[in-house]
Amino acid sequence: MIMEQAHENKMTRDETLKVALMVGKILLKSGAETYRVEDTINRFCIANGYEVDIFVTPTVIILGNEQVDSFNCVSRIRYRTTNLGMISEMNDMSYKFERWPMSYRGTMAWLEEKLKAQVPYGKWKVCLASAIASASFSAMLGGNSHDFIAAFITGGIAMLVLKQIAGYRPSAFWENALAGVAIGVVALICCAVSVQCTMEKIIVGALMPFVPGVAFTNGLRDYMAGDLLSGNARIAEALLFAASIAIGIAFALRAWVLWGWDLWK
């Protein structure tokens, strides 16, 4: 019964590879770990009766096998975000691979739709979440009530700046650096307005949504899973982002020390 049903929608080799590449692309764009992408693609290909070798790094997916004159597909990924909802949906999908009910066209249309779908939380909700996270972190790390409010404002504005700049698609380095400048400037203004604010506590809280702690830990997890190249890439990315935020904040603070007091007076 199951085998018959599977036979009706059986995909050819090219179709299988296209769908597998698409699934991998969606997963990698949603910020899934390397082993999860490889595992999902592998499951899909095996369920359709093909054995492939998969090579995934954060920027590229390569499918092929060991025959000399065989297929080879490459997909280049340029923009990555974190979208746990999408990872969860693709995971649900991967459990149905063995008795996949849709034809090739239906599957591709469904995946295209997923790739273009809006994220569940829009820009303003994300900014609000960033503000709340910043405020909570500044309280967790020992700030007072003035710091709490200042970090709320700073974190929200910094995320808004990042989201606005992200529309122009610069490199992630500049997005983070400009968010860092925004954090520095707003924190300085808050400190100038209220005497009870401490500069350090506001900045520490407000940059929590931007620091790449999870990226760094995921890099180490990749190392431990044996994906050495992805681990290198993720750790390098995390250090680069940390450097870019640090440069942004240092620039704002230094500019304030050099010229800011004159402007304020």
Place this chain on the structure above:
Amino acid sequence: MEIITSFIFAFIATMAFAVLFQSPKKILLTDGLIGAVGWVVFISLRDQMGYSSFYANFFGTLALALLSELSARIFKQPATVFVIPGIIPLVPGLGIYKGMFAVINNDYNGGMSILLTAITDSCAIAVGVMLVSSLFRVLKIRKDRRFLIKYHGKDVC
């Protein structure tokens, strides 16, 4: 009292991060709970029982990863959806930033020691997550293997 306040703030912060990471709506509260449990285990081990930062991070991660795997079974979601927001209060993002800030301000010794602490803390978290997920994966791989042998007559895992 201090622990209760930090529990509440960690809960809120983790939930906010779950929104930032676009996690599904029905698991937001669970995410918050897992993150808060991890953070409370971490600070009570580090500040009250005098564990080193590495061990405090490791045991905090162990607690939250076990909870994540259990929630993953309950909510039928991958465990990552719970682990990634859950480790947010623990991950040394701040350490990496501070190290980089010190380095670009010419304090190489201070910066490198902060970065090294951040790396060891990350290692502790990664080991904790990998340990628990490996334990749970052993069961899953056995199940997969049985399935593959049944339908394809070969062992490919």
